[in-house]
Amino acid sequence: MPLAQTPQDGFDLDVAVVIVGAGAAGLTAALAARDGGADVLLLERDENPRGSTSMSQGYACAAGTKFQKERGIDDDADRFYADIMARTKxxxxxxxxxxxxxxxxIAIDWLVxxxxxxxxxxxxxxxxxxxxVNRMHGMPTKTxxxxxxxxxxxxxxxxxDLVTGAHVDLVYADPDGRATGVRVRRSDDTVETIGCKALVLATCGFGANHEMVRNHITSFGEAPYYRYFGHEGNEGxxxxxxxxxxxxxxxxxxxxGYGALAEPYGIIVNYETVMHGGFTVNVEGKRFSNEVADISGQALNVLRQPQGTGWIVxxxxxxxxxxxLPEFRDLxxxxAVRSADTPADLAKLMNIPADAFLQTWAEVERLAxxxxxxxxxxxxxxxxxLSGRLHAIRTTGALFHTQGGLMVDEGAQVLRPDGSRLPNLFAGGGTACxxxxxxxxxxxPAAGLGTAITLGRLAGISAAQLAKD
Ligand SMILES: Cc1cc2nc3c(=O)[nH]c(=O)nc-3n(C[C@H](O)[C@H](O)[C@H](O)COP(=O)(O)OP(=O)(O)OC[C@H]3O[C@@H](n4cnc5c(N)ncnc54)[C@H](O)[C@@H]3O)c2cc1C
Incomplete structure (x- = not known):
């Protein structure tokens, strides 16, 4: 039972702000709420928080940062907004x-x-x-x-206060939609109830919930054998x-999506290999896409190929x-990395028709x-x-992270369908649209973490303010 009425005899514990999920969004919300002077309890289902955040490459896109200004990069909110609208038509x-x-x-500068x-x-x-423009902000190790x-x-x-091994499995609410607390199931199966004034949902998206994916994401209809490669705890x-x-x-x-997940290893192939001149062929030895047009959409391009796979060359x-990079060392x-001195030898190692691959190779040389x-x-x-020693890695297309979610306002407060605000509910990261x-x-690129930390910060500020009021 996911929702229940507020218990009449109160909660085991009361905290001003409860945040569910300790990924980038939940942690950023917690930092902002603490900055706002609120007591914060952050509840994470895993014993060791990892989330999609730990699986990611750690890049966040952001506009108008001090880093950009130092490098003379001319960027601001209007330009970023225009790019978002252009990319999404x-x-x-x-x-x-x-x-x-x-x-x-603001969020990046504040975190730094x-x-x-x-x-x-x-x-x-x-x-x-x-x-x-370049608005990629990442970690020294790129992880x-x-x-x-x-x-x-x-x-x-x-x-x-971060409590791990704490799976929230129930939200308590009043009839007007005010969230009054949560129930937590601990790893040893004991349960506790915690009351709150404001609740922040940062449980990411629904990629690990196959029924929700089936119901909402129709584009996999043509390519049903996608791999889900986000965190398994993100069940929506x-x-x-x-x-x-x-x-x-x-x-x-x-x-x-991502079209460069090493198959069958389930390890990311860094896309710099392709962006700087590498290319992709299918098992017939033929190119099938503009590999650099759409890094996310390439997932479906690969999945639509025979066997749902391709080779990055x-x-x-x-x-x-x-x-x-650690992931390349693992590969x-x-x-996973097949290497040869000639295109013909590489085709043998990929087990694809050499004639077709050599034709593709010659065509790419003409294109270059x-x-x-x-x-x-x-x-x-x-x-x-491409020259010298050649390499190839077999890849498939993957769903990394769902992007739909709860509609929120400028303070990351959750909205009803009529546009009014739910009394004390906030969302960030993969839980928000x-x-x-x-x-x-x-x-x-990097919109996942960019929105996680941006909306996470706003949710934390708003939740702390509401709890104080
Ligand atoms: C392989 C990979 C690479 C990526 N690379 C990038 C990148 O470089 N740049 C980028 O911007 N984006 C990237 N993304 C997307 C990015 O990782 C996500 O957008 C971002 O991590 C979302 O943050 P989050 O806090 O919403 O979710 P998460 O980091 O997934 O955190 C959610 C947390 O909530 C916990 N949780 C869920 N349900 C409950 C519950 N009921 N009770 C308690 N806890 C719960 C989960 O265990 C999890 O720890 C990548 C994703 C993947 C999979």
Whole structure:
């Protein structure tokens, strides 16, 4: 039973602000609520918080940061908003898009300056995929684990009470939709009830809930063998509670896909291998897409190929860009990277028709020389042709993270379908509707963490204010 009436004899414990889910959104909300002077209890179902945040590459997009200004990058909320609307063909919710555009830079600067989160700009980021300027902020190690660890440390320093092994399985509410508390099931199966003045839902999206995916994300109809590669705890509970309390949902068919998940290893292949001149072929040895047009939509492009797989082909120069990353080291040690001195030998190692692959190879050389037009519209000129020792990794398409969720206002407060606010419910990260419009192709790189920390911060500020009032 996900919702219940407030217990008549009260709760085991009362706290001003309860936050459910200790990923980027929940931790950021907790930091902001502590900054606002509230007592905060952060409840996380896993013993060791990981979430999709730890699985990610740790990049967050944000506009108008001090890092951008130092580098002379001309960016602001209007430009970011315009990029969101262009990428989503106007389908992103304008209010949420505007809120994220206006607050993302503030959130990054605040995390860096007030809470020592080691964001920096990724200068090497070559592809913007809809960002008209470089607004990629990431960790020195380029890992979500580093970001997650830094947020957890900051939360401890700020006095956030983080309880792990604490699965929230019930929300208590009054008939007017006011959330009054939650029930927590601990790892040893004991239960506790906790009352609150404000409740922040940061349980991410619903990627691990296959029924919800089936009901909401129709584009997998043509490619039903997708891999879900987000956190297994993201079962959409926060979104469901929000709806049961009377909240509205939006953009439920939107998701972040990725066409470069090593198959069958389930490890990310860093896309710099492709962006800088690598390419992808299917098991017939043929290219099938503009690999750099849409990093998220490439998931469906790959899944639509025979066997739902492709091979990313690159060389030593592109390998050098990524080989120090932990995930690439894992791929190499597991034997996922096939290497050869000639295209013909590489085709043998990929077990694909050599004739077709050699034709593709020759065509890519012509494209790089500007002597032919790519049928998929990719511009290879300006990239050195692949040469020297060659490499290939087999990949498939994956669902990383759902993008639809609860509709929120400028303070990340959850809205009813008529636009009025639920009394004390807030949402951020994958639990809130994102800025990706509909389907797979509205996702701007690093929008997942960008919105998680931006809406998380706003939810924390609003929840602390409400609890104080
Ligand atoms: C492989 C991968 C790479 C990615 N790379 C990037 C990237 O580089 N940049 C980017 O912007 N985005 C990226 N994303 C997306 C990004 O990770 C997410 O958008 C972001 O982590 C969402 O943060 P969150 O706090 O909403 O969710 P999460 O980090 O998933 O946190 C949600 C937490 O809630 C907990 N929880 C769920 N239900 C309950 C419950 N009932 N009770 C208690 N706890 C609960 C979960 O255990 C989890 O710890 C990537 C995603 C994946 C999978």
């Amino acid at each position: 106007g389908k992103a919710d304008p209010r949420i898009a505007r809120t994220v555009a206006e607050n993302s830079g 300056e007030k809470h020592d989160i080691p964001f920096r700009m990724n200068i090497a980021w070559a592809g913007f995929f809809g960002h008209s 979500g684990e580093e970001l997650h660890g830094a947020l957890i440390r900051a939360a401890a320093n700020a006095g956030v 509970e926060g979104i469901q509670w929000g709806v049961e309390l009377g909240g509205a949902i939006g953009c439920m068919d939107a998701f972040q 690159f060389d030593d120069a592109r390998r050098a860009l990524v080989e120090d 190499a040690s597991l034997g 020389a500007g002597a032919a037009q790519c049928p998929f519209g990719r511009d290879f000129t300006g990239k050195a042709p 994102s800025i990706s419009g509909t389907g797979v192709d509205g996702y701007l």
